[in-house]
Amino acid sequence: MSKLKKILTKDGSVSLRSLFFQENFHSLEGALKETESKFINPSNLKRFKDKSLNVLDICFGLGYNSASLFSNLIGQNSFLNLYALEIDKRPLEYSLESELFQNLWDPKVSKILKSLSQDCKYKDPFFDCHILWGDARERINNIPADIKFDLIYLDGFSPQKCPQIWTVEFLAKVTQRLNNDGYLITYSSSAAIRKTLREFGLYIFNIKPTKISKNSWSNGTIGIKKIDEGSLKRNIFFEKLSLMEEEHLLSKAGIPYRDPNLNLNANEIIQKRVQEQLLSNLKTSKEWREKWGMTK
Numbered sequence: 001m002s003k004l005k006k007i008l009t010k011d012g013s014v015s016l017r018s019l020f021f022q023e024n025f026h027s028l029e030g031a032l033k034e035t036e037s038k039f040i041n042p043s044n045l046k047r048f049k050d051k052s053l054n055v056l057d058i059c060f061g062l063g064y065n066s067a068s069l070f071s072n073l074i075g076q077n078s079f080l081n082l083y084a085l086e087i088d089k090r091p092l093e094y095s096l097e098s099e100l101f102q103n104l105w106d107p108k109v110s111k112i113l114k115s116l117s118q119d120c121k122y123k124d125p126f127f128d129c130h131i132l133w134g135d136a137r138e139r140i141n142n143i144p145a146d147i148k149f150d151l152i153y154l155d156g157f158s159p160q161k162c163p164q165i166w167t168v169e170f171l172a173k174v175t176q177r178l179n180n181d182g183y184l185i186t187y188s189s190s191a192a193i194r195k196t197l198r199e200f201g202l203y204i205f206n207i208k209p210t211k212i213s214k215n216s217w218s219n220g221t222i223g224i225k226k227i228d229e230g231s232l233k234r235n236i237f238f239e240k241l242s243l244m245e246e247e248h249l250l251s252k253a254g255i256p257y258r259d260p261n262l263n264l265n266a267n268e269i270i271q272k273r274v275q276e277q278l279l280s281n282l283k284t285s286k287e288w289r290e291k292w293g294m295t296k
């Protein structure tokens with residue numbers, strides 16, 4: 001099994017680096033900070049006060065997104081039904097052993113995580129949680145067919161490193177599970193992902209960055225099936241795509257990742273896309289970047 005390296009991020013929270021994927025689990029700016037700014041804040045959890053919600057956490061990892069979700073819901077009497085998908089048991093084992101991680105949360109959060117690690121489930125009058133171990137491309141089929149999700153967190157490694165989680169075929173399965181007024185939330189602002197989601201009929205929004213610069217214009221993407229303009233205006237965390245982002249979707253960067261039978265490896269998926277890009281007459285990503293004055 002490939003190695004995971006322990007990391008301490010700038011906000012004092014712990015994370016991991018995968019030597020296999022050659023990528024960190026979180027931004028070095030802060031694992032906790034990333035969870036809050038990219039997943040929890042845009043979720044607008046207050047709308048579920050005293051209500052029930054269904055959440056799907058894809059690529060659970062150390063469990064930051066779910067732990068932070070639990071932590072926010074405990075104080076507001078919400079009834080949570082959660083499914084998590086993850087291929088590797090070690091990140092959760094690591095967070096359970098880490099005092100720095102455990103100190104971030106209410107003891108009930110640690111109890112839920114421990115139960116997920118030991119029994120793959122946790123249940124009390126407010127929380128009904130399950131984790132399905134294995135390749136998300138297969139395990140998503142084991143979630144009961146009648147469950148639609150109010151929130152779907154998509155937190156795989158980047159499309160270039162782990163395209164299996166970002167293909168048209170996998171995202172189709174994910175989108176089918178989204179409630180009409182549910183939010184599909186990801187940290188990725190990849191044009192290929194945004195275009196794929198839009199082609200499924202989702203409205204796409206940009207998660208506003210915490211600090212804006214030419215090279216940091218997004219904190220991710222939200223896809224919604226049916227929008228209510230009023231609640232949209234009240235949400236301070238996301239906004240419609242800018243002209244620059246719309247043009248990104250029309251460049252070669254918008255060409256999707258494909259995995260027709262949901263069984264290709266990363267290299268096969270990347271090669272398939274490169275071939276499609278080579279045959280395309282669309283503007284290159286480099287031309288798009290130059291037009292909008294980006295340096296990287």
Ligand SMILES: C[S@@+](CC[C@H](N)C(=O)[O-])C[C@H]1O[C@@H](n2cnc3c(N)ncnc32)[C@H](O)[C@@H]1O
Pocket residue numbers: 024025026059060061062063064065085086087088091134135136137155156157162164165
């Ligand atoms: C960026 S990390 C997730 C970070 C996580 N949300 C957290 O809070 O720590 C990506 C995760 O995707 C998992 N992963 C990679 N390929 C997968 C697959 N095909 N199915 C399910 N999980 C996968 C990795 O094991 C890793 O834990």
